[in-house]
Amino acid sequence: MVSNPPSSSPSVAVVTGAARRVGREIALSLAERGLAIVVHHGTSAVEAEVLVHQIRSQGGTAVSVSADLRDPRVAAMTVFEAAAAVGPVSVLINSAAVFQDRALPWLDVYHCNLHLNVNLLAPVFMTQQFQKQLGEGEFGHVINLLDWRALRPGGDHLIYTASKAALVSVTRSLAQQLAPHILVNGIAPGAILPPEDRSSWHQQRAIESIPLKRTGSPRDVCAAIRFLLDSQFITGEVIHVTGGEEL
Ligand SMILES: NC(=O)c1ccc[n+]([C@@H]2O[C@H](COP(=O)([O-])OP(=O)(O)OC[C@H]3O[C@@H](n4cnc5c(N)ncnc54)[C@H](OP(=O)(O)O)[C@@H]3O)[C@@H](O)[C@H]2O)c1
Numbered sequence: 001m002v003s004n005p006p007s008s009s010p011s012v013a014v015v016t017g018a019a020r021r022v023g024r025e026i027a028l029s030l031a032e033r034g035l036a037i038v039v040h041h042g043t044s045a046v047e048a049e050v051l052v053h054q055i056r057s058q059g060g061t062a063v064s065v066s067a068d069l070r071d072p073r074v075a076a077m078t079v080f081e082a083a084a085a086v087g088p089v090s091v092l093i094n095s096a097a098v099f100q101d102r103a104l105p106w107l108d109v110y111h112c113n114l115h116l117n118v119n120l121l122a123p124v125f126m127t128q129q130f131q132k133q134l135g136e137g138e139f140g141h142v143i144n145l146l147d148w149r150a151l152r153p154g155g156d157h158l159i160y161t162a163s164k165a166a167l168v169s170v171t172r173s174l175a176q177q178l179a180p181h182i183l184v185n186g187i188a189p190g191a192i193l194p195p196e197d198r199s200s201w202h203q204q205r206a207i208e209s210i211p212l213k214r215t216g217s218p219r220d221v222c223a224a225i226r227f228l229l230d231s232q233f234i235t236g237e238v239i240h241v242t243g244g245e246e247l
Contacts, residue, residue: 012036012089014079016069016126017096019044021193022145024051025218026093026225027062033226035091036061038083042068042096061086069096069122070114076125080133090138091229092130094123095145097164099195101157112159119163124170131178139181141229144171145221146188146238148246168238175236183235187224190242191215205245212243 013030017023019041027037028051037055039062041048048064055062065082067075083089098118102111123144134140149157150164168186175184191202191210202215224239240246 012038012083012087013091013093014038014040014083014089014126014130015093015095016040016079016122017042019048019051019064022189022218022221023093023095025222026095027051028055029219029222029226030091030093031055031058031060031062033229034060036086038062038079038086038089039064040079040096041066069118072117072121072125073128075122076129079126080129084133088135088138089130089133090140092126092140092142093145093225094126094143096122097145099157099160102159104158107159115159115163116166119160120166120170123167127174127178127184131182134182137181139232140183142174142178142182142184143225143228144184144186146171146186148188148190148240148242150188151238152246171238172236179235183228183232185228185234185236186238187221187228188238188240188242188246189216189221190240190245192218192221192241206243210243210245211247214243216241216243 013035015023015027018027018039027039031037039048039051052062052064065079067078069075098114127142144167146168147164149161150168153161171184171186191205194202206215220241224241
């Protein structure tokens with residue numbers, strides 16, 4: 001028997017890939033809730049510093065930390081060493097990812113390792129460090145950014161989709177392994193922000209395959225994250241934020 005989790009808001013959140021795009025909006029949204037933010041970034045050091053400055057100028061607390069997720073175990077240790085200076089982390093959002101398409105004839109081991117390390121193993125080792133630093137009996141949330149294609153693969157993005165499908169599996173397994181104190185859930189976005197080199201792609205999908213006939217925004221992802229953080233009896237769940245595209 002485990003006592004009910006405390007109703008007070010958690011205090012420190014690690015957000016991976018937080019310098020830009022969806023991760024940035026997640027970090028800002030959590031800062032608005034009063035969480036101190038550990039802004040993890042890869043190459044976007046300037047954008048990370050701008051975000052840290054913005055959060056601090058709004059009265060919040062933030063630090064940035066650079067770590068290359070292609071070396072996921074070392075990266076996770078680096079991120080949580082930086083986080084320790086801020087305080088115990090009770091929220092981990094694994095948002096960083098790579099998203100590349102490579103058809104079978106052009107597949108190479110570098111492409112496979114890149115996706116598996118960044119999209120799958122980095123969340124696993126981040127969660128390992130997260131669990132390690134969480135005090136005995138303390139409650140925490142891990143939220144993995146997935147993709148609706150993980151549960152309904154198409155013919156494209158072969159290894160990306162496989163990496164996200166494996167992360168669904170990890171989400172459900174860790175939800176059981178880390179219960180009752182750590183809740184592990186996933187969010188499967190659809191057309192939220194198009195890749196920077198394919199800006200019209202999502203609009204086309206909105207017309208052709210999204211029942212709600214529009215694209216989403218990072219705010220929709222943030223709303224789902226807030227819902228999960230407010231929920232104390234949901235674990236191992238995958239919430240689709242897709243406008244119905246997976247149906
Ligand atoms: N955008 C969408 O519509 C959509 C749809 C479905 C699923 N998702 C999922 O939602 C999440 C956020 O989406 P997004 O579009 O914002 O992601 P994104 O722009 O593709 O990537 C987010 C960040 O991941 C970081 N990253 C990539 N490789 C890294 C490495 N080796 N080391 C450290 N950091 C690395 C990058 O940080 P730096 O810039 O600092 O290098 C990048 O800014 C992702 O998990 C994505 O798969 C998004």
